[in-house]
Amino acid sequence: MINIISNHWEELLNGLGWTLLSSILALFFSLIIGSFFAIMEVLPSKTARVIGQIYVEIFRNIPLLVITMFFYLVIPMYVVKINGFTAGTIGLTIYTSAFIAETVRSGIQSIDIGQMEGARSTGMTYWQSMRYIILPQAFKIVIPPLGNQFVNLVKNSSVLAFVAGFDLMYQGNMLASTTFDTINSYLIVGLLYLVITLPMSYYMQHLEKKMA
């Protein structure tokens, strides 16, 4: 095990870097897209709500791998050439944004309706009350579930290995097939994943307890 680490630490750290980069990029973009669809789902307009729901239900119910492979195979063939890392990150973003939309929507709906009524009665427009009164409170509530989404995102980013995304899982496979020491290679990769995910999910549990 120590042998593998001392000979291949560069690849492993590289993989960890790509994994983190892809997770952070996907988190950032899926927060934006997810919040957008979450707000659509609570708008008074029925059309907006239906569009929001369709987006969420479609991408929540299709496997991440299918979405990722679609971007890896189909988009380069017909639209624009993208590499595995980009395709993987786009897939992750779209998949996660559906889950984030659900989380944010339930956050918005858990805010007492009186908040909106109160804000409106002081003369704010719908968008102003959303922006200054409802969303700040909603985002506070959804911080722990969003943290859990990030943990899921780090785990899910392992699909990048399917599309040659140079992430941790990909490097782990390379190690396993070059050193033939599959057990230790995968153990090291597992430890590296845990270094990110375990503290994060313990911290989120702690936050949840503190807020409850």
Place this chain on the structure above:
Amino acid sequence: MQNFIDAYSFINLRFLLMGLGVTVFISVVSVILSFILGSILGIIRYTEIKYLSKIVGFIIDIMRNLPLLLIIFFTYFGLPNLGFKPDTIPAAILAMTVFESAMIAEIVRSGILAVPKGQMEGSRSTGMTYLQAMWYIILPQAYKKMIPAIVSQFISLIKDTSLATIIVVPELMQHAQIIYGQNANFIIPMFVAMSVMYFVVCYGLSLLSKGINRRIKA
């Protein structure tokens, strides 16, 4: 358009449906196994037995925080080095069960925690043993509360079986890949068909879970 008509020939559709069958089979077997194992682990973690609960809890946390793909790789490529070589489908079921048991254990534990403490105290004071109280009083109430969480776990399990395509399990994704591997024009039709199949199964289950939930509450 012609691509779609060619791609959805009877043979191809039957081949895809066979893949869907394997997907459903793996998911159902894994969910049953991990329901049993997860319940046991969840109860152990909840009961606070000296050392044992802490150790079980730590193992659950580790499994929950690892990528499923890594566990699949480890089962299929790692275990043979330890002298145990499972076939593809058993390897997929084993990996899924290990991962899902940890997930379900947490659901079970939080389900039990959601049952008011007075229920346990009340049944203990009527002379029931701890296990009797657990079995007859606490668990039935806890499982009722858990149904939505367990169904959504099952849905993500069905989606996750697509990862098993990497160890060449003949499931839906794998079969779709075989078909479009023969003819690149079939790529889009296959992605559409595959997505529709996954969607119908997963969305159907989530509707079912909503229905059950409404029934229980009413």
